Amino acid sequence: MATLTTRRSASRVPAPPAWLTGAGALVALLGLLPIAYLLILAAGSDESAIALALRDRTLGVLARTLVLAATVTTASVLVALPLAWLTTRSDLPGRRWWGVLSVLPLVVPSYVGGYAVVAAFGPRGTLQSLLEPLGITRLPELYGFPGAALALTLFSFPYIVLSVRGALLRLDPAYEEVSRSLGRGPWRTFWTVTIPQLRPAIAAGALLVALYSLADFGAVSLLQFDSFTRAIYVQYRASFDPTLAAVLALMLVTCTGGVLLAESRLRGRARYDRAGAGAARPPATVSLGAWRWLALAFCSVVVGLSVVMPVGTIAFWLIRGVSAGEPLNLVWDATLNSVLASALAAVLAVLASIPVAVLAVRHRNWVGVLIERATYAGFALPGIVIGLAFVFVAARFLPAIYQTLPLLLLAYLVRFAPEAVGVTRASLLQVSPRIEEVARTLGRRPGAVLREVTLPIIRPGLIAGGALVFLTAMKELPTTILLAPTGFDTLAVRIWSATSEGFFARAAAPALLMVIVAAFSLTVVLRRERDR
Amino acid sequence: MTATVERPSVTMPQMSDPSDAPQLAFRTLALTKRFGDVTAVDGVDLDVRRGEFLAVLGPSGCGKTTLLRLVAGFERPDGGGIEVGGRVVAGPRRHLPPEERRIGMVFQESALFPHLDVAGNIGFGLARRDRQRRIAELVALVGLAGLQRRMPHELSGGQQQRVALARALAPHPALILLDEPFSSLDATLRSQLRGDVREILRSAGATTLFVTHDQGEALEISDRVAVMRAGRIEQVSTPDELYLRPVNRFVAGFVGEANLLPGEVRHGEVQTLVGRFRAGHGALADGVRAEVLLRPEQLHMLQVDRLSSAPRPESVLTVVRRVFHGSEVHHVLRSPTGFEFEVATPSSATIEVGTRVIAHARAREVPVYPLDAE
Numbered sequence: 001m002a003t004l005t006t007r008r009s010a011s012r013v014p015a016p017p018a019w020l021t022g023a024g025a026l027v028a029l030l031g032l033l034p035i036a037y038l039l040i041l042a043a044g045s046d047e048s049a050i051a052l053a054l055r056d057r058t059l060g061v062l063a064r065t066l067v068l069a070a071t072v073t074t075a076s077v078l079v080a081l082p083l084a085w086l087t088t089r090s091d092l093p094g095r096r097w098w099g100v101l102s103v104l105p106l107v108v109p110s111y112v113g114g115y116a117v118v119a120a121f122g123p124r125g126t127l128q129s130l131l132e133p134l135g136i137t138r139l140p141e142l143y144g145f146p147g148a149a150l151a152l153t154l155f156s157f158p159y160i161v162l163s164v165r166g167a168l169l170r171l172d173p174a175y176e177e178v179s180r181s182l183g184r185g186p187w188r189t190f191w192t193v194t195i196p197q198l199r200p201a202i203a204a205g206a207l208l209v210a211l212y213s214l215a216d217f218g219a220v221s222l223l224q225f226d227s228f229t230r231a232i233y234v235q236y237r238a239s240f241d242p243t244l245a246a247v248l249a250l251m252l253v254t255c256t257g258g259v260l261l262a263e264s265r266l267r268g269r270a271r272y273d274r275a276g277a278g279a280a281r282p283p284a285t286v287s288l289g290a291w292r293w294l295a296l297a298f299c300s301v302v303v304g305l306s307v308v309m310p311v312g313t314i315a316f317w318l319i320r321g322v323s324a325g326e327p328l329n330l331v332w333d334a335t336l337n338s339v340l341a342s343a344l345a346a347v348l349a350v351l352a353s354i355p356v357a358v359l360a361v362r363h364r365n366w367v368g369v370l371i372e373r374a375t376y377a378g379f380a381l382p383g384i385v386i387g388l389a390f391v392f393v394a395a396r397f398l399p400a401i402y403q404t405l406p407l408l409l410l411a412y413l414v415r416f417a418p419e420a421v422g423v424t425r426a427s428l429l430q431v432s433p434r435i436e437e438v439a440r441t442l443g444r445r446p447g448a449v450l451r452e453v454t455l456p457i458i459r460p461g462l463i464a465g466g467a468l469v470f471l472t473a474m475k476e477l478p479t480t481i482l483l484a485p486t487g488f489d490t491l492a493v494r495i496w497s498a499t500s501e502g503f504f505a506r507a508a509a510p511a512l513l514m515v516i517v518a519a520f521s522l523t524v525v526l527r528r529e530r531d532r
Numbered sequence: 533m534t535a536t537v538e539r540p541s542v543t544m545p546q547m548s549d550p551s552d553a554p555q556l557a558f559r560t561l562a563l564t565k566r567f568g569d570v571t572a573v574d575g576v577d578l579d580v581r582r583g584e585f586l587a588v589l590g591p592s593g594c595g596k597t598t599l600l601r602l603v604a605g606f607e608r609p610d611g612g613g614i615e616v617g618g619r620v621v622a623g624p625r626r627h628l629p630p631e632e633r634r635i636g637m638v639f640q641e642s643a644l645f646p647h648l649d650v651a652g653n654i655g656f657g658l659a660r661r662d663r664q665r666r667i668a669e670l671v672a673l674v675g676l677a678g679l680q681r682r683m684p685h686e687l688s689g690g691q692q693q694r695v696a697l698a699r700a701l702a703p704h705p706a707l708i709l710l711d712e713p714f715s716s717l718d719a720t721l722r723s724q725l726r727g728d729v730r731e732i733l734r735s736a737g738a739t740t741l742f743v744t745h746d747q748g749e750a751l752e753i754s755d756r757v758a759v760m761r762a763g764r765i766e767q768v769s770t771p772d773e774l775y776l777r778p779v780n781r782f783v784a785g786f787v788g789e790a791n792l793l794p795g796e797v798r799h800g801e802v803q804t805l806v807g808r809f810r811a812g813h814g815a816l817a818d819g820v821r822a823e824v825l826l827r828p829e830q831l832h833m834l835q836v837d838r839l840s841s842a843p844r845p846e847s848v849l850t851v852v853r854r855v856f857h858g859s860e861v862h863h864v865l866r867s868p869t870g871f872e873f874e875v876a877t878p879s880s881a882t883i884e885v886g887t888r889v890i891a892h893a894r895a896r897e898v899p900v901y902p903l904d905a906e
Contacts, residue, residue: 014606434643437606438696440630441637442657442703456647 016363017446021371023355028374031414034381034389035253041246041392053247058231062251065214065227068148069259072213073206075153079302080160080205086295087161088168090286098299099165103158103526105306107518109475109492111218112511113155115499116310117147118222119317126316148225154306155219156212160205167201173283186286199266207263214256215382217478222499228252229384229478242392249385256380314511321505331494331509338490339517341405341480342473345412346420346466352413353420353465358450360421361428362436372425378418386415387482408483412473419472420465427461428454467524474518491517557582557617557739558603558707564611565598572598574763575612580707580739585730586768587742587750590760591786596743599760600709603741604637605630617706636700636738640712642692644684650695651680657703670698674732689717690725697729701736708733710742714749726753747787751775759783775827781901784825789862791831791873792823792901802900805847805867806831806891811900825899828862828876836888843890851887865891 086092087099108116120126122142131139140146175197179189217229228248236245288295322328356375359368378386390411394402401407431454439449455462477492484493491510498507559579565572572595580586588596601607603614605621605628613623616635621628636657644653655667671677674694684692693713700708713729714722730753733740744750750757751771758768759782767779778784781792795804797816802809802824809824816822836848846868853864855874861882862874875891883889 432641432643434639434641435645437604437630438637438639438643438699439645439656440606441604441633441635441705442699443631445629445631453645453647457645459647 014363015365016359016368019447020355020359020363021367024359024368024371027352027356027417028371030410031375031377031417033393034386034414035377037389037393038246038250038253038385041242042250045243045247053251058248058251061226061228061231061248062255064145064225065252066255068145068152068220068225068227069210069213069255071149072152072156073210075149076157076160076209077202077206079153080157080164081202082295082298083157083302084161084164084168086299088165089283090288090292090295092288092292092295092299098303101303101307102161102299103522104303104519105155105310106158107471107515107522108155108306108310109218109477109495109514109518110152110155110212110216111222111477111492111496111499112314112507112514113310114147114151114219114222115495115504115507115511116313117151117154117219118142118499119313119504120309121147126313143224145225147223148220148227151219151223152213152216155310156209157302157306159208159212160202163201163205163208164198167198168283171197171283176283203263203266207259210259210263211256211379214252214259215384217382217384218496228255229382232384232388233478236388236391242388245388246392249388252382253380253385256382260380311515314508314515317504318508318512321508324505326505326509328509331491331513334489334491334494334510335513335517337488338474338492338514341408341412341488341490342470344405344409345416345473346470348409348413349416349420349469350424350462350466352417353424354450354455354462356417356421357424357428358454361425362433372421375421376418378414378416381415382478383415383476384478384482386411387479390414390479391482403483403485405485405488408480408485408488411479411483412476415476415479416469416473419468423461423465423468424458427458427465430461431457464525464527467521471518471521471525474514474521555581556615557584558741559615560599560603560612561615562612563599563602563609563614565595565602565607566610571763573602573609576760576763576765578758578765578768580741582739583737585733585740585742585753585755587744587754587757588760589744589747589750589757589786592745594760595763596745596760597711600711600741600743603707604635604709605633634703634706636703636705636708638693638696638700638708638710638713640716642684642689642696642716644692644695644699646684648684649680650676650682650684650687653684653695654698654702656699666702670702673701673736674698675728690721693717693725693729694732697732701732701738706739708738708740710740712744712746713742715744715746722749729753751787757787759786761786777899778825781823781825784899784901789828789874791826791828793826793873794821794823794871794903796821805849805871806893809893809896809898809900816900816902821903823901823903825901826873826893826895828874829860830895830898831873831875831891831893833863833865833875833877833883833889833891835883836890839890847890849889849891851883851885851889854882854885865889 083098083102087095087102092098105113118125121139122128123139125139128136128139171194175193176189179193180186184192215229216227217233220227221230221233228251232245232248232252235248356371360372390407391402394407398407435457436449436453439453440446444452475492477496480490480492481496484490491514494510495507495514498504498510557580560576563573563576563578574595576599578586578588588599590596598607602609602622603616608627609622613626614621616633620626621633645656648656650671651667654670655663658666667680671680674697676691676694676698679687679691684695687695696713697708710729714726717725726749742750742754751774754771756768756770757774759766759774761782767774767783769777774783775788778787778790784790784792793804793806795802795809797803797811797818797820798808799818800811800816802811802816802822804824806826811822833849836843849865849867851863852866852872855862855864856879857876859879860876861879862876863883864872864874866872877883
């Protein structure tokens with residue numbers, strides 16, 4: 001059947017029902033709205049905008065941003081690769097625990113992480129107060145590049161751990177066994193067989209880290225590093241001149257777009273599958289011997305910095321704040337607002353992901369592909385860019401919904417729909433189209449098939465996708481501070497306003513709640529990873 | 533090219549001729565489907581009587597799965613038409629969606645709904661009223677009583693296919709389509725299940741169109757078999773007719789094991805290594821080269837050193853290989869010119885490799901295919 005199957009995938013694409021295409025197109029158009037509006041703004045600008053873009057200071061921001069992203073990505077790969085390997089393929093003592101701890105930093109938003117880094121290593125921070133009795137009164141300068149790079153690396157490397165670990169678990173041990181049987185030792189086999197097969201996973205994880213550092217606003221602002229997001233925010237605050245901010249935002253989008261393009265090139269064209277049919281065998285475990293002490297030390301340092309340090313810092317300031325009489329009651333309504341907005345965003349994003357994923361997987365004609373690609377544009381749009389675009393659009397055309405919850409949710413939808421589409425699409429690919437065809441022969445129309453068969457089957461995926469969106473929406477800072485209704489304080493806003501003014505004790509309680517809620521939703525996301 | 537339809541070709545609007553509608557459960561007429569430059573289904577005419585079990589047999593990529601998908605309504609034909617239960621479901625300006633065709637389908641992978649239990653799967657196509665009774669009936673019919681509450685992943689491969697069959701039969705479809713339903717199972721289970729499935733379908737009185745690439749399977753359980761190649765139907769016959777009188781060399785080679793012995797026509801007979809055979813009804817002219825179909829079990833061997841008189845040297849053959857098949861052994865014989873063919877004997881009467889033999893055919897009336905004519 002091989003030839004027939006290929007032919008089928010090339011030309012046998014059933015036409016989707018019109019309502020499905022309509023719904024998908026709506027989601028796609030929404031995703032394209034911000035970038036379209038920024039383009040219109042920039043096109044209508046006078047020379048001063050172009051002059052701004054080419055000014056030395058702007059080019060400096062561009063260079064700094066790119067250097068930061070490259071540094072964070074490289075450092076994250078160097079931290080994540082050994083961690084992923086140690087927690088899947090070695091006999092590291094307590095392997096399971098290290099496995100959980102190594103992805104836990106994902107629950108720490110960058111601005112909480114940045115705050116922890118400042119509070120721990122900054123001037124008058126925890127580390128210094130510990131070292132003071134020893135006569136050390138000055139630590140190396142933290143603000144600027146070193147602090148920003150450290151904070152971003154510490155809280156984004158788990159993206160690479162997750163993708164590489166997944167790939168290591170899926171890897172067919174037969175390839176390595178063949179290499180060994182052909183005379184290559186374990187070390188050469190690792191470099192010539194295992195690493196090349198991990199390349200797509202490394203690239204996918206590195207992509208997320210690079211996008212994360214390009215788009216980050218919280219950590220760079222707290223650590224006073226002038227990257228694009230901070231420059232855009234300052235420009236917007238200083239002048240409320242949409243044109244100049246739009247030009248800067250478009251330059252940033254060009255960077256993220258370039259990273260996305262680079263990743264699809266790097267992914268290569270080879271297919272990475274199991275060698276053949278048959279049950280998956282777990283790969284052999286490598287014995288570390290005396291190296292395990294070094295491995296344990298490495299894991300301890302990484303987990304110490306990325307988990308113990310932020311949690312410890314929050315706890316330290318929380319105790320200090322409570323004993324100094326910091327009021328806690330205000331935190332509850334912020335928590336409620338955060339959960340409400342994030343949950344609504346999750347539901348919206350999952351609903352929006354369904355038509356897009358179904359079109360992309362089941363009706364893969366040019367319309368379906370176009371709609372899918374347009375939705376993925378949200379990946380390339382940093383929160384600050386989306387936030388800004390929605391501020392401008394609403395202020396100009398829809399003053400009625402400016403600074404209302406629906407507008408915030410629309411912006412969240414654009415920002416997070418790609419995440420939901422990714423998960424829904426992956427779940428849908430697991431469902432054989434034959435199952436849906438059987439339902440058709442048993443008398444169901446396409447809509448009923450979707451409702452009664454497809455959606456119930458992929459429900460675990462939908463829930464995981466929703467939890468993922470919930471997690472990221474909860475952490476989202478720039479979109480929220482730009483668009484949240486007046487008086488609608490979320491945890492993110494609360495932490496941000498306290499830390500940016502140096503009230504570390506006031507930020508501690510919301511930061512702790514944020515980490516707890518985020519950790520809860522992360523377990524939902526990860527449970528699905530394990531089940532697969 | 534279709535050796536099937538012995539009635540005048542009619543055009544689509546006249547297809548529902550009431551006189552033969554009651555007997556016919558299903559038919560296609562000049563059914564055609566193209567994918568780009570490839571014609572996957574090329575003017576196929578088929579008809580299936582009510583209660584009949586018809587297999588469509590062909591090699592990978594011959595278009596048989598496309599044919600099935602056209603009938604089910606997952607593909608739209610480029611020409612011709614399909615009639616199910618006396619109703620045109622596809623034709624010029626008419627294309628009923630799958631859910632309106634009254635067709636039950638069983639796929640290679642069982643495609644059970646993983647979120648529903650056995651009863652939920654079987655009842656999926658049923659209306660609420662009468663649903664429980666019908667589910668109970670079908671569970672009993674396919675021999676799965678007591679397993680109604682099991683989820684699909686808790687069933688064996690064979691049980692899953694039984695549920696899939698019950699699910700397809702439940703709404704009393706006019707036609708059941710089976711798409712290689714046994715090929716994902718292991719050999720022992722496969723042969724047992726296909727017997728059971730045949731019996732289930734017979735007792736349900738279902739009309740069945742069965743697609744497979746496995747000739748043994750097709751011959752074993754079908755009332756008639758349609759052999760398909762490159763989008764066309766080559767022959768539609770009962771299994772024994774197909775085996776004994778294939779219409780051309782392709783069908784001969786595809787169904788069962790075939791020796792095609794070359795020879796030349798002399799005085800109305802084809803002269804071959806193993807004797808002379810009548811040159812068919814067409815009475816081929818002298819000098820025409822032709823091939824004669826002889827199945828391995830239609831030939832037998834005599835050892836040269838046990839013969840009373842010395843045979844002609846060009847008819848002396850050597851046993852070069854033996855293939856053991858359990859109850860019988862196939863001997864590969866090589867002629868002095870290097871031509872090889874197979875002769876089957878019971879395992880008890882096998883002959884050693886290297887032995888010199890002559891071969892004879894038990895039959896005189898065998899299919900003859902003139903060369904350069906096809």
